[in-house]
Amino acid sequence: MTESRLHLPETSVPGGGTDIAVEDVHFGYPGRPVLRGVDLRIGAGELVALIGLNGCGKSTLLRLAAGLLRPSAGRVLLGGDDPARLSRRAAARRVALLHQSAPAVPGMTVRQLVRQGRYAARGPLGMLREGDDAVCRRALADVGVADWADRPVDSLSGGERQRVRLAMALAQDTRVLLLDEPTTYLDLRHQLEVLRTVVRLRVERGLTVVMVLHDLAHAARFAERLVALRDGRVAADGPPAEVVTPELLADVLGVAGRVGRDPEGGWPVCYPDHPIAVESDNRFQ
Numbered sequence: 041m042t043e044s045r046l047h048l049p050e051t052s053v054p055g056g057g058t059d060i061a062v063e064d065v066h067f068g069y070p071g072r073p074v075l076r077g078v079d080l081r082i083g084a085g086e087l088v089a090l091i092g093l094n095g096c097g098k099s100t101l102l103r104l105a106a107g108l109l110r111p112s113a114g115r116v117l118l119g120g121d122d123p124a125r126l127s128r129r130a131a132a133r134r135v136a137l138l139h140q141s142a143p144a145v146p147g148m149t150v151r152q153l154v155r156q157g158r159y160a161a162r163g164p165l166g167m168l169r170e171g172d173d174a175v176c177r178r179a180l181a182d183v184g185v186a187d188w189a190d191r192p193v194d195s196l197s198g199g200e201r202q203r204v205r206l207a208m209a210l211a212q213d214t215r216v217l218l219l220d221e222p223t224t225y226l227d228l229r230h231q232l233e234v235l236r237t238v239v240r241l242r243v244e245r246g247l248t249v250v251m252v253l254h255d256l257a258h259a260a261r262f263a264e265r266l267v268a269l270r271d272g273r274v275a276a277d278g279p280p281a282e283v284v285t286p287e288l289l290a291d292v293l294g295v296a297g298r299v300g301r302d303p304e305g306g307w308p309v310c311y312p313d314h315p316i317a318v319e320s321d322n323r324f325q
C-alpha cells in the first residue's frame with residue numbers, strides 16, 4: 041500500500057449526530073509535523089479504537105479532540121463547538137480524557153484523586169456539591185475499586201493506578217470519553233475487565249468512546265470501528281471484520297502475519313509473525 045487507504049467508508053451513525061468532527065486537521069510540534077490532513081467523524085454513541093505505530097499521532101489526536109491542542113490548519117468540533125475555545129470547565133463537562141500518565145500528588149488518596157474529576161468539571165472555584173460524592177463512588181465502583189477510596193495513590197501498583205485514573209475520568213460524568221491506552225500496565229484479566237466495563241458503560245449511559253489501543257486483538261474484539269493512523273492521516277477506517285487484514289498488519293503496523301476469525305465470536309484474530317519495515321512518516325520530518 042502506498043497512497044491508498046485500506047478501507048475508508050462514509051461514517052455516520054443513524055440518528056445519532058456527530059460528537060467529534062475532525063476536518064482536514066494538520067498539527068505538529070516544533071520541528072515535528074505529526075498530523076497532515078486527518079478527517080474523521082465520530083457519531084454519538086460510537087465505540088472507536090484508534091490504532092497505529094508509536095509516535096503516529098494517536099495521543100495528539102485525542103488531545104486535539106479534547107481541546108488541549110489547537111490544529112495548525114483544519115478544524116476540530118466537539119458537539120459542534122471548537123473545544124479549544126471552550127472554557128476549561130465547559131470542556132470538562134463535555135469530554136473526559138484519560139491520559140497515558142498523570143502524576144499523583146504525594147499522599148493523595150484515591151478518593152481525593154477521583155474527586156479531581158469532579159473539580160475539573162466544576163472549574164477551579166467550583167465547590168463540590170451534594171451528588172458529587174455519589175458520582176465519585178459510582179466511578180470507583182464502575183472500575184471495581186470502591187474499597188480503595190482511602191488508599192494513598194502512591195501506594196498503588198501501576199495497574200491499580202491505571203484503574204483509579206479511569207475512575208477519575210468517569211467521575212467527570214461526560215458523554216464523550218477519550219481513553220489513551222486504558223489497559224496499559226493491566227494484567228490480562230484486568231484488561232478484559234476494563235474493556236468490558238467500557239463497553240457496558242457505553243451502552244448503559246450512551247457514551248461516545250474513542251480509545252487508543254495497541255493490542256489489535258482487543259481493538260478488533262471490543263470496538264465496533266477501527267481507525268488506523270499512518271503518515272499523519274487516516275489510513276483505514278471501518279468495522280474490524282473489514283479493516284483487520286494482513287495488509288493492515290503490514291502497511292500500518294509493520295508486522296507480517298495472518299488474520300483469522302474467532303471461532304465463536306467471529307471477530308478477527310491476528311497471528312503476527314515478524315516485524316517488517318514500513319514507510320515511516322519520518323520521511324516528512
Ligand SMILES: Nc1ncnc2c1ncn2[C@@H]1O[C@H](COP(=O)(O)OP(=O)(O)OP(=O)(O)O)[C@@H](O)[C@H]1O
Pocket residue numbers: 069070072074092093094095096097098099100101
Ligand atoms: N509535547 C511534545 N513536543 C514535541 N513533540 C511531541 C510532543 N508530544 C508528542 N510529540 C511527538 O509527536 C509525535 C506523536 O506523538 P503522540 O504522542 O501523539 O504519538 P502516539 O501515536 O500516541 O504514540 P504512542 O503509541 O507511542 O503513545 C511523536 O513523534 C512524539 O515524539
